[in-house]
Amino acid sequence: MSTNTIISLPDQSTARVPKVNYLSKENGILSWLLTGDHKRIAILYLISLSFFFFIGGALAGLIRLELLTPQADLMATDTYNKVFTMHGVIMIFFFLVPSVPATLGNFLIPLMIGAKDLALPKINLLSWYLYMAGGILALYTMVTGGVDTGWTFTTPLSTHYVNTNVLTTGLAAFIAGFSSIFTGLNFIVTIHKMRAPGMTWFKLPLFVWAHYAASVLMVLATPVVAIAIVLVALERTIGIGVFDPTKGGDPLLFQHLFWFYSHPAVYIMILPGMGVISEVISTFSRKRVFGYTAVAFSSVAIAVFGFFVWAHHMFIMGISNYAVIVFSLLTMLVAVPSAIKIFNWAFTLYKGSITFETPMLYAFGFMGLFTIGGLTGVFLGVSGTDIHLTETYFIVAHFHFVMVGGMLMAFLAGIHFWWPKMTGRMYPEKISQMAAVVTFIGFNFTFFPQFILGTLGMPRRYASYPPEFQILNVFSTAGASILGVGYLLPVLYLVWSLKYGAVAGDNPWQATGLEWQTQSPPLTENFLKTPIMDHDVYDYEWLEAQKEKEVASAG
Amino acid sequence: MSEEAKHSEHEHHIVSPKVYGAILVALLVGTALTVWASYVDLGVLNPIIALAIACTKATLVVLFFMHVKYSSTLTKLTVFCGVFLFLTLIGMTLADYISRAWGQW
Amino acid sequence: MPDSHAIAESAHETAHQAGHEHPSYLRHHFESVEQQADATNFAMWLFLLTEVMFFGGLFTAYLIYRNWYYPAFVAASHQLSIPLGGFNTLLLITSSFTMAMGVWCAEMKKKSGLVLCLVLTLILGLGFLGVKTIEYSEKFEKHHVPSYHYSLNSFLNPDSDEAAKASGDKPMALDMARHTEVYFSLYFAMTGMHALHMIIGIAILGFMIFRAQAGAYTSGHVTFVENFGLYWHFVDIVWIFLFPLLYLISRH
Structure with a gap:
């Protein structure tokens, strides 16, 4: 790999948006609602996901506003419980879990492997409808009184002690779960059966590997939470005694079943984001990802290890001491493949021809914030420190570093990176770079103080707190408002760019993936003829040769 | 279409009805056996035998009725x-x- | 894996180069009929994996409580009828057989045979549900439905109860007897979830019988029948485990 390539991004002034593409093929609302095209479904998901993200974000804003002062003065404490519960439910089930897979994964996996569509287009559409049904149900429960169990539906609180909309929210999560199962199932089948000629497993982009691993988790873990929710529902309605201690049931069993899904679920959320980062880092360093095979297998390893660590969410809940030791040790294992990824990305950057376009800025944000989030996870995985830190703001900060600092940064990196492919137009570079920096600053202001608050002992899930914690909470709330600006900006300029953005051309970043070798936006069939993968993945020299060939034939 | 079936080595392996019949008989025998075994006091072995029979039956169904043996x-x-x-x-x-x-x- | 895939790929290629007509059921995004059949078959297997894990939660719960409350589970299981349960096992296993024969008929393009097999499967499935209804209604009569006027009478005073008397149960301490409710909770959750799968299966069977009469599955496109067969056999397997676990805990 030549390390001194002079990067010359193609001249876009001559580029035209192709007249025939997947967006212009058919018109009318029905052509969208009944579409089988994975790209259109991805757009549907993008719109609906963004909608839910901003609802969840508004709820987060309310939480931060309440926590501005030590007293519970903005809302009643019950309302506060409902607000943080709905924030969790919406953000996790309706944003984070489907975020990258359902939008970027849906859009890109067939393009990247050289297929015409996902294997099961109708199931794909069905999964969007299920997602919407679940989402609307969740919103319905929110406006008709909400639910205050926390997003974990922990028994016996959810079965016996609260009288809020547990059933409907549970049903919403159940339905969203099936949406996720169908998406994952579709991806696995597609990746196995629909690859273009020559596209062997080790020529797959790392984005596809990451999605494969995440899909395995979706397919295998989600049904367990589904049955747990069904049992909670049966317990609430009929009164069966599976989790009810008064009848001899064990409430902890619910947590076992719940976390059997919900721990792998955090890898469902983060793995696709890691896939995005691999693509972005490689493209903007103009280098093959260092240790491709290791990164590919680390995705699979994270998925596999992810199944063996769930009880670390229950260290203080009364599980056996021996189980605590075993699960604590197993939890440490997950650090290995995660670190492999971070190190390999860092080595990819080494001597690369790095440029600082917006997706790369977000990717840098991801690497830093995810590392902090991951390392604080080690504190929580060690049972000794976990007993001190769990149920404090340390946990809140930890998972927001991973999910918001990691996943959301990756999501935004991916959206910016593939925006030209999805819409055929560039986003405005300067303002979006600014947005990336604002997001990064706002994020650190919001969540870093929470680490300190947690170590000082401020418990989570309370509307009020001792006055000595106020300064840090004010910091956090102020940061949240900056963060809010950082998230609103992309919506504004991305929508603006749909009409006024510069025309992108086929391959504005000079990236090597198959998705960049077709027109932007792509045709409904993706490719004019089935591509043949005759070069290696991330082969920038091949790309260079391709370009020269084109110039020669044009000249 | 029949000519096409030859192309893929596993997809259209057609299991003969005789095999299905044999599996049916085996499953029925297994059911009878597990009921009988539950009436005999074997101590700790009782649940093990019940599960072993169930696993065998399930394996037969998976391998032959569900064609996994030929997949x-x-x-x-x-x-x-x-x-x-x-x-x-x-x-x-x-x-x-x-x-x-x-x-x- | 890459090797077998490569073989499959080349098989597609040759099929293509042979220049045969695309059959009407080949969806546009697949290269060949084999790829389509392969993909849908694999998708069905993945779906069954989710089903395995779905029931997995119930089986976990069952194992834990069975270990905790073994005497209660034994006594409560004596309230189930082995003849009825055994008969149901018979029905379901036979229906699995008829389903497998149905797939065979579809592959051999025997339309009337396929319809016959599907109808038999449907009848056997309905028979299973019928027997289940009898069993359930008995539970309602004896107040063995959790939290629905749940009665401990059969366990505190086994002589008053025919089934308990027949299996020679001793009166249980109240504390343990109460836990029979956990058994019945699991009984209803597990068999109920199983019955729900049966009902869904029977609905699809009904639809398939109509389509089969129109000859939809006997023109070479057997994927749907095959995949439904997989589902039906899976439901059968669940019952194969439910029967010994729920009915045959300890009968000696």
Whole structure:
């Protein structure tokens, strides 16, 4: 790999948006609602996901506003419980879990492997409808009184002690779960059966590997939470005694079943984001990802290890001491493949021809914030420190570093990176770079103080707190408002760019993936003829040769 | 279409009705056996035998009725994955329950 | 894996180069009929994996409580009828057989045979549900439905109860007897979930019988029948485990 390539991004002034593409093929609302095209479904998901993200974000804003002062003065404490519960439910089930897979994964996996569509287009559409049904149900429960169990539906609180909309929210999560199962199932089948000629497993982009691993988790873990929710529902309605201690049931069993899904679920959320980062880092360093095979297998390893660590969410809940030791040790294992990824990305950057376009800025944000989030996870995985830190703001900060600092940064990196492919137009570079920096600053202001608050002992899930914690909470709330600006900006300029953005051309970043070798936006069939993968993945020299060939034939 | 069937080595392996019949008989015998075994006091072996018979029956169904014996490695691997994770869920959850009684130290 | 895939790929290629007509059921995004059949078959298997894990949660719960409350589970299981349960096992295993024969008929393009097999499967499935209804209604009569006027009478005073008397149960301490409710909770959750799968299966069977009469599955496109067969056999397997676990805990 030549390390001194002079990067010359193609001249876009001559580029035209192709007249025939997947967006212009058919018109009318029905052509969208009944579409089988994975790209259109991805757009549907993008719109609906963004909608839910901003609802969840508004709820987060309310939480931060309440926590501005030590007293519970903005809302009643019950309302506060409902607000943080709905924030969790919406953000996790309706944003984070489907975020990258359902939008970027849906859009890109067939393009990247050289297929015409996902294997099961109708199931794909069905999964969007299920997602919407679940989402609307969740919103319905929110406006008709909400639910205050926390997003974990922990028994016996959810079965016996609260009288809020547990059933409907549970049903919403159940339905969203099936949406996720169908998406994952579709991806696995597609990746196995629909690859273009020559596209062997080790020529797959790392984005596809990451999605494969995440899909395995979706397919295998989600049904367990589904049955747990069904049992909670049966317990609430009929009164069966599976989790009810008064009848001899064990409430902890619910947590076992719940976390059997919900721990792998955090890898469902983060793995696709890691896939995005691999693509972005490689493209903007103009280098093959260092240790491709290791990164590919680390995705699979994270998925596999992810199944063996769930009880670390229950260290203080009364599980056996021996189980605590075993699960604590197993939890440490997950650090290995995660670190492999971070190190390999860092080595990819080494001597690369790095440029600082917006997706790369977000990717840098991801690497830093995810590392902090991951390392604080080690504190929580060690049972000794976990007993001190769990149920404090340390946990809140930890998972927001991973999910918001990691996943959301990756999501935004991916959206910016593939925006030209999805819409055929560039986003405005300067303002979006600014947005990336604002997001990064706002994020650190919001969540870093929470680490300190947690170590000082401020418990989570309370509307009020001792006055000595106020300064840090004010910091956090102020940061949240900056963060809010950082998230609103992309919506504004991305929508603006749909009409006024510069025309992108086929391959504005000079990236090597198959998705960049077709027109932007792509045709409904993706490719004019089935591509043949005759070069290696991330082969920038091949790309260079391709370009020269084109110039020669044009000249 | 029949000519096409020859192309793929596993997809259209047609199992003969004789095999199905034999499996049916085996399953029925297994059912009778498991009922009979439950009436005999074998102590700790009782649940083990019941589960062993059930597993055998399930394996027969998977291998022959569901054609896994004649299917691709991928299908076999899929089945294995399911069984493995099912056992993980049960095993690791039970690990907690069993060791709770061991108490503190 | 890459090797077998490569073989499959080349098989597609040759099929293509042979220049045969695309049959009407080949969806546009697949290269060949084999790829389509392969993909849908694999998708069905993945779906069954989710089903395995779905029932996995119930089986985990069952194992834990069975270990905790073994005497209660034994006594409560004596309230189930082995003849009825055994008969149901018979029905379901036979229906699995008829389903497998149905797939064979579809592959051999025997339309009337396929319809006959599907109808038999449907009848056997309905028979299973019928027997289940009898069993359930008995539970309602004896107040063995959790939290629905749940009665401990059969366990505290086994002589008053025919089934308990027949299996020679001793009166249980109240504390343990109460836990029979956990058994019945699991009994209803597990068999109920199983019955729900049966009902869904029977609905699809009904639809398939109509389509089969129109000859939809006997023109070479057997994927749907095959995949439904997989589902039906899976439901059968669940019952194969439910029967010994729920009915045959300890009968000696």
